Amino acid sequence: MELKFHPYNLELKNTFTISHGSRDVQPTLIVSLSDRGFTGYGEATATSYYGVTIEKMQADILNIEDLIAENILLEPEELWELTYPHLKENPFALCALDMAMHDLHGKRNRQPLYQLWGLDLKNIPLTNYTIGIDSVEKMVQKIKEFPWPLYKIKLGTQDDVAIVRELRKHTNSVFRVDANAAWTLDQAIENAKALKELNVEFLEQPLKANDWEGMEKLYKESVLPLIADESCIEESDVEKCAGYFHGINIKLTKCGGLTPGKRMILKGKSLGLKVMVGCMTESTVGISAIAQLLPLLDYVDMDGGLLIKNDIADGVKVYDEKVHFPERNGTGVELYEE
Numbered sequence: 001m002e003l004k005f006h007p008y009n010l011e012l013k014n015t016f017t018i019s020h021g022s023r024d025v026q027p028t029l030i031v032s033l034s035d036r037g038f039t040g041y042g043e044a045t046a047t048s049y050y051g052v053t054i055e056k057m058q059a060d061i062l063n064i065e066d067l068i069a070e071n072i073l074l075e076p077e078e079l080w081e082l083t084y085p086h087l088k089e090n091p092f093a094l095c096a097l098d099m100a101m102h103d104l105h106g107k108r109n110r111q112p113l114y115q116l117w118g119l120d121l122k123n124i125p126l127t128n129y130t131i132g133i134d135s136v137e138k139m140v141q142k143i144k145e146f147p148w149p150l151y152k153i154k155l156g157t158q159d160d161v162a163i164v165r166e167l168r169k170h171t172n173s174v175f176r177v178d179a180n181a182a183w184t185l186d187q188a189i190e191n192a193k194a195l196k197e198l199n200v201e202f203l204e205q206p207l208k209a210n211d212w213e214g215m216e217k218l219y220k221e222s223v224l225p226l227i228a229d230e231s232c233i234e235e236s237d238v239e240k241c242a243g244y245f246h247g248i249n250i251k252l253t254k255c256g257g258l259t260p261g262k263r264m265i266l267k268g269k270s271l272g273l274k275v276m277v278g279c280m281t282e283s284t285v286g287i288s289a290i291a292q293l294l295p296l297l298d299y300v301d302m303d304g305g306l307l308i309k310n311d312i313a314d315g316v317k318v319y320d321e322k323v324h325f326p327e328r329n330g331t332g333v334e335l336y337e338e
Contacts, residue, residue, distance in 0.1 A: 001069040003061070006030035006335065007054045010045075010283055011309040014142060017133040018154045018180045021049060026281045026308070029054050030335065031061065031096040033104050035072050040104025041313070041333045043286035044096035044253045057093040060086075068097070076101040080259040091234070091256040098257025099289040099331070106330030113292040113331055117262075121325065124294035127302045127318055128152040128176055136166050143171050149321060150174050152204075152301060156182030161194045168198045176299075178204040181230050185214040192224045204249060205229040215244040227276060227299075235260050238267045247274030247298065253282075258289060265296050274298040281307055288315035288331040291323060312336055 010026040027046040032039050046054050061068075064086045071079050080098050087094040106113040114121070129148040131139050133156065143151065151171070153164060156179050164175060177200050183191065188206040195203070202225040207214045209230035219226060225246040232241050232248040234255050241248050248268050252261045261277065268275045276299035277290050283305060290302045305311050306318060315333040317324045326332040 001072045002032075002034040003065050003068065004032045004034070005058050005061075006032065006312075006337070007058075008283070008310075008312050010281065010312070012281070012307055013309050014132065014138075014307075015134070016130075016281065016307065018156065018178075022132075027054055028283060028286075029057050029096055030283075030285055030312070031100045032335075033068070033072070033097075033100045035104060036108070038104055038107040039338075040100040040102065040107060040330060041285050041335060042096040042099025042101070042103065042257075042289065043282050044092040045280045045282055045286075046092075047280065050092070050254075052090070052092045057090065057096065060090045060093045061097055072104075076105050077259050080257065084256065087256070092253045095253045095255075095257040098259050099252070099286065102258050102289065102292075103330035103333060110329050112325065112329055113289075114295060117292070119292075119295040121295060121323075124323060125297055125300050126150060126321060126323070127300050127306075129303050129306060130154065130301070131167075133157065136163055139163065139167060140170050143167060143173075146306070147171075148173060150176070152176045152178055152303075155179050161191055161198075164195060164198050164200065172199075175200045176202055176204065178229070179206045181205050181208045183207060185211075185218055188214075188218050189221050192222045196223050200224060202227050202247070205231065212240075212244060219244050219246075225274070227274070229278065232264075235264055235267070238264050238273070239271065241268075242271040242273060245273070247276060249276040249278045249299075249301070251278050251280060252286070252290065253280050258292070262293065262296070265293065269296075276300060277302070279304040283308065284311050284313040284315040284317065285331075285333050285335075287318075288313075288333045291316040291325065292331055294323065 128150040227247040228245040229249040278301040
């Protein structure tokens with residue numbers, strides 16, 4: 001077995017702003033696992049908000065290189081269980097490793113990963129395209145530069161409804177609104193009423209992640225469906241969200257990869273929750289892993305490859321309002337540099 005790291009700086013097409021920060025560059029780490037002529041790739045982005053660095057991810061994975069090598073022939077889920085005790089404090093690193101193992105597993109078995117799972121691509125959701133917080137003029141410009149049937153609008157200002165009202169003048173596309181935990185209960189109740197009239201499909205994480213009392217009230221009064229994001233990080237959070245949210249947005253980097261992410265999807269569905277998987281502005285490496293889950297999802301936010309200027313890999317691509325899968329095994333990823 002050979003373990004390699006490929007750190008990159010992904011350059012964003014536009015400054016990306018949400019309620020707790022802005023960025024123009026997204027550092028990311030690609031992990032590759034090679035065995036018997038096959039190579040699998042996984043990815044996790046670095047983020048100061050969660051205290052995740054490229055160096056820490058590399059160091060934590062290197063610490064268990066021997067464990068990985070000794071068990072490289074196991075199923076990905078089995079390797080995840082072995083590595084979880086060592087990486088549970090660094091789910092981003094665990095995610096990159098788990099993605100790489102799943103890609104390798106699919107390539108070794110000469111099938112796309114979704115086929116190995118017994119899924120097909122007949123009915124899969126289209127990703128939204130994210131419009132970060134900016135001046136209204138620049139938000140309008142981003143919409144005009146990238147016509148798309150479905151936008152996620154990042155909010156968390158004092159003028160959120162006015163912003164959406166202005167954006168609505170320039171497109172008939174469906175909007176999803178992500179407040180990134182920036183609203184109060186009263187704001188959320190009132191904003192939902194106004195936003196429903198503006199063809200908003202749902203509200204994502206309107207209140208602070210731990211405001212369960214507020215969410216209980218909002219769940220009863222909101223005229224729009226509510227999707228948990230920051231309130232649903234790991235597997236144990238899924239059950240908590242039932243009765244407080246109508247759905248959950250799973251981030252593979254936050255929960256530790258495809259292995260727990262798939263379990264969270266199935267648990268959410270068993271509880272009657274709508275299920276979405278979101279991205280952290282990953283390259284095509286991470287997006288291709290997310291894409292394997294599409295047949296299981298109600299919604300998806302996998303626009304990372306659309307938001308960056310210097311994509312680093314070929315794989316599952318989104319264009320012409322469709323998701324395009326390559327005729328390759330595993331997650332379908334090939335690094336351009338290799």
